[in-house]
Amino acid sequence: MVYHHSRRYSVGVHTLPPHYTLTPFPTQTQSNDSNVKDIFGRIAPVYDELNFWLSWGQHGVWKQMTVDWSLAKSGNLCLDLCCGSGDLSFLLAEAVGRKGKVVGVDFAAPQLEKAVERARLYYPSFHFDWIEADVLSLPFPSEHFDGATMGYGLRNVSNIPKSLTELWRVLKPGATVAILDMHRAINPYVYGLQQWYLANVVVPVAHQFNVAAEYSYIAPSLERFPQGKEQVSIAKQVGFHRAVHYSMAGGTMGVLVLGK
Ligand SMILES: C[S@@+](CC[C@H](N)C(=O)[O-])C[C@H]1O[C@@H](n2cnc3c(N)ncnc32)[C@H](O)[C@@H]1O
Numbered sequence: 001m002v003y004h005h006s007r008r009y010s011v012g013v014h015t016l017p018p019h020y021t022l023t024p025f026p027t028q029t030q031s032n033d034s035n036v037k038d039i040f041g042r043i044a045p046v047y048d049e050l051n052f053w054l055s056w057g058q059h060g061v062w063k064q065m066t067v068d069w070s071l072a073k074s075g076n077l078c079l080d081l082c083c084g085s086g087d088l089s090f091l092l093a094e095a096v097g098r099k100g101k102v103v104g105v106d107f108a109a110p111q112l113e114k115a116v117e118r119a120r121l122y123y124p125s126f127h128f129d130w131i132e133a134d135v136l137s138l139p140f141p142s143e144h145f146d147g148a149t150m151g152y153g154l155r156n157v158s159n160i161p162k163s164l165t166e167l168w169r170v171l172k173p174g175a176t177v178a179i180l181d182m183h184r185a186i187n188p189y190v191y192g193l194q195q196w197y198l199a200n201v202v203v204p205v206a207h208q209f210n211v212a213a214e215y216s217y218i219a220p221s222l223e224r225f226p227q228g229k230e231q232v233s234i235a236k237q238v239g240f241h242r243a244v245h246y247s248m249a250g251g252t253m254g255v256l257v258l259g260k
Helices: 031-043 047-054 059-069 087-096 109-122 160-170 188-208 218-224 228-237
Strands: 022-024 077-081 101-106 128-132 145-151 171-182 242-248 253-259
Touching (some): 047 109, 047 188, 059 087, 077 087, 087 109, 109 128, 160 171
Parallel strands (some): 101 128
Antiparallel strands (some): 171 253
């Protein structure tokens, strides 16, 4: 499907089967957003490997749980917001099968390029669209998608209510969305451990990959991020009739499950 206002993205598209598209969409980003976009563009080459090491391989389990909570099923058209290099998009593709389709959206082109390449190599018979766009202003019609996921994206957007409002708009009535993210632990001991891990493991390991400065953004982003209860309240205010937050990994991870 070609979305309104979209145009073809040239990088690598000529090497791809017809159902792969990578499409930019004109975005109006605020300065905070441009920062985030630059960070994720710069870390794209090492992002997947670092995720694996820093989560002890657990991020794959949390992502699979997220897709299960999204209730995506065979034949669905599903959206993966802030898709990055595509981890959740690929798990969603397995859930919707070859009769369904997954649309991945991200504003960092280097991340999308990795997603396109991974899809070509490992998921050649599944259907994807890759859209370069800001999730605060989605280039899709209203009531378009059967379901959605978002992994480690909500914490990074500059306006959470706006992001959830846009998501609500593009979902069909009855759709379910599952949003995975890191959280700051509520338990003071776990919080202490989390802070220690970020300062003494995450940043030094990232330093080995020459991206220490980029990974230092995680600690302040956790401080700003609303906790589960507040997320539920924002989601209900923007129109989701069902909102439940599930805490995982000692409260350092969480999944917000929403129903339209
Ligand atoms: C931590 S990565 C997560 C990638 C992937 N979902 C995963 O779980 O591995 C966050 C992604 O969100 C994207 N992002 C952040 N804010 C965005 C926005 N306003 N619009 C589109 N993408 C955004 C970044 O470019 C980045 O690729």
